[in-house]
Amino acid sequence: MNLSQERAPVLEALNRYKAMRVVPFDVPGHKRGKGNRELTDFLGEKCLTVDVNSMKPLDNLCHPVSVIKEAEELAAEAFGAKHAFFMVNGTTSAVQSMVMSACKRGEKIIMPRNVHRSAINALILSGAIPIYVNPGVNHELGISLGMSVADVKQAILENPDAKAVLINNPTYYGICSNLKAITELAHQHNMLVLVDEAHGTHFYFGEGLPASAMSVGADMAAVSMHKSGGSLTQSSLLLVNGLSEGYVRQIINLTQTTSGSYLLISSLDISRRNLALRGRAIFEKVAQMAEYARAEINQIGGYYAYGRELINGDSIYDFDRTKLSVLTRDIGLAGIEVYDILRDEYDIQIEFGDIGNILAYLSIGDRIMDLERLVSALSEIKRRYAKDRTGMLSQEYIRPEVILAPQEAFYAASESTRLEDSLGRICGEFVMCYPPGIPILAPGEKVTAKVLEYIQYAKEKGCFLTGTQDSHVNAIQTVKE
Amino acid sequence: MDLWFTEKHTDNVKLSIKVDRQVYSAQSEFQRIDIFDSLEFGRFLTLDGYMMLTEKDEFIYHEMIVHVPMAILPQVNKVLVIGGGDGGAVRELVRYPEIQQIDLVEIDAQVIEACKKYLPQTAAKLDDPRVTIHEADGLKFVRSKKDEYDLIIVDSTDPFGPGEGLFTKEFYGNCFKALTETGAMVNQHESPFYPVDAIAMQRAHKRIVDSFPISRVYQAHIPTYPSGHWLFGFASKHYHPLQDFDAQKWKARNLKTRYYNDKIHVGAFALPNYVKLLLEEME
């Protein structure tokens, strides 16, 4: 096959299918929306007429042989991969499929600790054992960085039996490790390289952006098309270079729905086409908007919108200039407080705020006039709310003390323990702020005084804590002693 | 020939004006600009299909947005006009000799050019030596200003499209900061009548009340705007629109006006009960 990137096989098939006016005696039961008026009024008839079931003319996501296969091939070509899988259960399922394809129970995987919860979830599902590499930390910003090559090397030498290395490319804040060097290093030691590119879709289509996983020969990458790629929420890609397509598909099908949504699938197809044809121009514009906003925010004073000047050749090997992250601590406000004020008082919703920073997510959907609003609101927040910064906690990387493997701890007999009584116990579940969804505690880790202080502070500042059975996060499950 | 300009005032109400001929039409970076000649209202300007001004009734709007604050503030040297590329507000401002500097910030230079060429009735005074024209986003322009202007006039389009940013809390807060200690801001405040406009009006009011210690609304009758019943906001750091209004001083200036006078000044702040209720809900 040699289709051009101008084609969109799933979209075309759905259009053909609509024109056939087939009478549906199959699921979904809303029957092109006629059976659910309120839903159709809300979402629109166009949307419901393509919410259809797998069938011969439309292929089947679990075992593609026609239009989905073609669309996946086009995506693979656009991203420079051997194969691309369309994923309909988020990048979460892409990350989990990567880990489960690379490691079986008891096998080791090297990863930084500042991974998304989906990566550690995968360890619970598979029984793989994490070997954590401490990410570098920037003390001024209070954020975790990438992994240094030397630290990865040490982990590899100490664990020659590890099966894979997992890398964030980039982190939520836009920071990249030296992906190429780490990939080569891992390959020299016969380890697979798995890359979480939830925030890196645009790396495949921009100029002057960090290297993408496929471009440096990594084996798999989980790519959130629904983030910078513009597809519908929950749609994602799993890119594969080094493994057997058939085996990876079997792993995906362990947990994937048999009713893949054509809204999601077609959104992947259409977005891939858009990126392949126009991606370069699109992301150049986004990068320019981000640079503009950075300069304007830095002019206000008190805020620090950071950029490529952070690059240090190792733990910040590269920085994604389309990202707009801002240190707020110097105006005496936690990032989460600025995040709340922006929404409550200025009707501006940003991606997240943590202890010291905010992150505004920019994309092709943004307009300069909206950026002016964001910058002006930040200027106003400083004028109206700035206070002394003493007493503010700097966000430190807390080195985890891993006592049990995540799967073992998660399935161990556990009991609900009040936070204040949990010091020294082994945690049986996750505790994290969402977003960014990076665990503060993961199953199998020891509850330390530092962790407890951090959780308390995050709560006080209004972070949205999740992961625990107790919805108020006053108690956590700890392993019975 | 039967050529009509029609603007939807609500989903169920339209205003149509018979057009003699179209004088100008262009798509700028920001909006579509059209100028028409009509028999009833003379020449008129529309942006994205919304009526901005007609030669026949623009005097009402421009007199009310300028003379009301000028009759309240005792000493105005430096004025910032945001929006208002048609030049109508500037035309009224240059009549005051004590004003030394007028900064006009208009995002769309093409509006200014079109008005200079086709609407000299409002644009003729844009060349006054005291006037500096800045082609810029108003929100961005005020952001870096501090303690600078005695009066800010927000002559914006509606709260959607390019004028959106001029109805936000961050904008009003930035204006507060840009004003001197005794400065005031006047803004185009939408209409209280049709529900959609009334909601925009209430939102603007809430944000201004949050930003300024003194905030009063006044009204005028503008035949070509939706419902004809239009509001302006007077927001101030120090001077009160009625207590500090000096009727004798204004009369002594002997400025000839067609709508504004000292009795209108006081009367315009007397609002119908339903409007008072809408505003009080926000205070």
Ligand SMILES: Cc1ncc(COP(=O)(O)O)c(C=O)c1O
């Ligand atoms: C780094 C990282 N990996 C994976 C994911 C999971 O993506 P999804 O929410 O699409 O399942 C996220 C989501 O926020 C993420 O930030």
